[in-house]
Amino acid sequence: MSFVSKLKEAIVCLRAGRVTLPYPARPREVPPNFRGRPIFDAAKCIGCAGCANNCPAREILVYDPCQEIRILKYLGRRCTYCGRCAEVCPEKAITMSTEYENATDVIGDVGQRLELFMSTCQRCGRCFKEPSALEQLKLKGYRFDDPENERWVFRSRAYLEGEKPVDDIQIEMD
Amino acid sequence: MEARTKLGELKEKFGGSIRRADLPGGGRMFVVVDPRAIKAVCGHIFRDMGARYVISIGADDRPFSGEYLVAHNFAFDRAKLLCGVLSYLPAERPALDSISDVVPAASWAEREFRDLVGIEPIGHRYPKRLVLPDGWPEGVHPLRKDVSWDHVPANFDGELEFKFDDPPEGCVVVPFGPFHPTLDEPAHFRLYVDGEVVRGCEYRGFMAHRGIEKLAESVLSYNDIPMMAERICGICGCVHSVTYVQAVENAAALRVPERAEFVRTIMLEVERLHSHLLWVGLACHIVGFDTLFMQSFRIREPIMWVAEKITGNRKTYGLCVVGGVRWDIGSEMAAELRGVLDKLEEEWRSVVDAVSSDRNIQKRTRGVGVASAQLVKDVGLVGPVARASGADIDCRRDHPYAAYDRVDFDVIVARDGDVWSRLVVRMNEVFESIRIIRQCLEKMPGGPIQSQIEDELPVGRMGLSSVEAPRGEAHHFVVTGENNRPRRWRVRAPTYQNLQGIPSMIKDQQLADMTIALGSIDPCFSCTDRMETIDVRSGHRRIWSGEDLRRLALGGRG
């Protein structure tokens, strides 16, 4: 009954020995360019919102409470660790770390919030250097996502009050 | 050249009905015909000109041309030509003749555009719901431009159930799925079983819609979409992202740097390796041979590690952007890849040797799930399933893309059309993939990996792209649009066509063979179901209570 082939299969098995790794008893190393949790560096960030513009999961919110301050909030809930934010950041302020053990039952643990002092006005968006024509900033001006309720509103205005808001898409998402 | 000849032939026969023809070059042809002649033209292309059916697409073009668009795509494999037969329908009455009489493979695609765009295929034999959930109200067609992507229909009837056909005489109904230990994916096959023999089946699937195509048209932008496309499938993610960017590049006539093409080829073949190894293991698990399942996965693991080293993730490579790739393969990485391939080839050779003469496995897989050559043609089966039945089709050779025209490889074809042949085809394709990767590593030129895109992409252009996924041909259709996103994106996964062949493959076979026959097409339901969803968060989700499960398990006994 195909004895020889069974023997060959048995040899394949026995030659391999045991290959199970003792994770999580012992940690498991990942390669250096592993795309784990992104880490935002507030010291390098210039508040251009290029990352928010290019996040496919729309997990980065931007909100301008006043002319001098911009709040950037990385929610991290649906982050797919694609690394687009790190790729387009003109100041290399975002690094994809090697942390992959990100499971938590407190959703706020994975969020990062940056408060940035904007010394130039955020009206034109020229500080974001887009890598190609397909990554142009969709919205220029003061941004009004809703970081308190963690809602991506995707609306901006040229001036803080008075002017009509400029909309790309009419979306209110929760 | 070939395109002109084919076009000439069509013009000769259907001169008056052809409104316009576009020959953008590069193996693509678009022919716009009068809706009244669509059945005749498609029938002629499919039957008399020997083309292979690919997909039918419905699109709401009203904001731009005031009409609805229907495209039937065919492939002339020998002539290396992909052809779209288009037809514009008036906005007041979007209906046209169904082609499923002459092209049986179009059955699902027509039901799909009937559900989602509201274009009525007149004369379709089986106009039941395919994609939309059972309680969805009539008249709300998600892919129309006036329906927003987060529209929740007011009168969704959560209690309405799908009306299955009656089973044939003397048959018991055995429900297969959506909860089943073998198929980890949600699909429902309603088997009509007589003793231990299956007499027929009905399929109800599309339970895992995610709204990918609508999101791409409404919310995402060109370079966001590859990140979503690679999540269409849990195994062939790279394939879908490559196919999408190739379709956009085809539409916008973008040239990709050579090095990027080689990187895409290598990663596609790496994906084929891990997919085929996984499948062989799974097939053995289905027939109860867990040892080979474990060994296949053990042999496959180094590939996952090497993919993680190159791209940063084991499966979702995040590889493509429009115009290039994001990761490069340096010389150190190339050396490591070569080492992994050498070890893999040696181990896989010993497994193939052992399995080829193993009569125990052959007893379970020979003569099971047979797909005849006629079925391959009629239903449009693709991939190893088709090649195992003698059809010599492979997109890498027939519609070359990336760097496949610069490497040599053989297309593995078998004759018998049963599960054993598919096993043999897939096992041997592993060696061909290794060969391709080695050639790519040698021939890869230097240079940039992304092309510079200075301007926004032109609007309203159509692009087609066919890529040989591990399961068959993945085909994407893109119409470029405004606001940095496409107007229409249609994904046709290989399992979409292959699933339509299942009822014929399992007819008059043993019940025990149902799983292996289904497993042999390597079904990827997440690829198949990628279509429309509208946010069903707000309580319109069907929760299966214990009572429901009991009823389902008791099947026809009430």
Added chain:
Amino acid sequence: MTMDWGRLVLAGIFNVGAVLLVAPFLEGVVRKVTARIQSRQGPPIWQPYFDLLKLLGKEDIESGDVPGMQQFAARLSFAAAVAVACMVPMGVGVPLQGAGDAILLIYLMTLCGVCTVLGGLAAGSTFSLVGMSREMMSMVALEPLFAVAILIGAIHTGSFRLETVLDGSVYAAGGVPVSGLIMLGVVALSFQAFVARVPFDISEAETEIMEGPLMEYSGPKLAMFKYARMVKLVAYSALFVALFLPWGSSLVFPLGALLTWGKVLGLVLLVTLVAATHARYRIDQAIRYFGCLLGVSMVALVLASLGM
């Protein structure tokens, strides 16, 4: 007489106790060896004990058509398996000698199979019924094989008493015991089916019919079925050893017992090896296979009645 009764009771306790204690351990050995063959670590050897304890502690849910019958089937399955264990010598002679003979043993073995059928029928779901019909089909072809072996032993030794039959009696013919050797081959080739392992675990094929007859069982009822399955592995192995490999088992107490258990362990390892290297067969293929073996065993029966 008192000494005899006392000895019988002690032997009975020993058998039942040993089987109940050791059966999960042997199951653990099976799982561990299978895992090593599959290049992985596998569960700890004591895992089946924990599994049984866990299942026994779960809520006893009533699902299925006839819950009362389901309870009965689970308990009967366990009881039949333990009863078989009481009738098989495991190093201290046969405990219930005098209380029954080889025919009772055959009956009890068949009862074990009937319990699975009963269980599947009581559950009533589609997949249970499919599994149950498979079990019935294979029982018809399979159970006679062991019965024929016992019968041949009885023919050779001229008695149905357990301690004579279960002492290598198949070889008791004069000269070369042809029928005995034939039956050794036949039972060895079908042994996997008796202990319900791959390639013949068809009625409980997990990947094809979702566990078949055991589908509607959980908690304590499932614990009993599982325990019965483990006990069957030990009992059938001991039966095989007693019928076909009896040499040395009648030695003085510790030695004989150890030798018997050693042989049982060896047989269990062989079962594991075969199970790990084969794919499962389809029911029609299996029936044809058992049919062939049945034919051969009929020939052996004829030879035995002719004194060979």
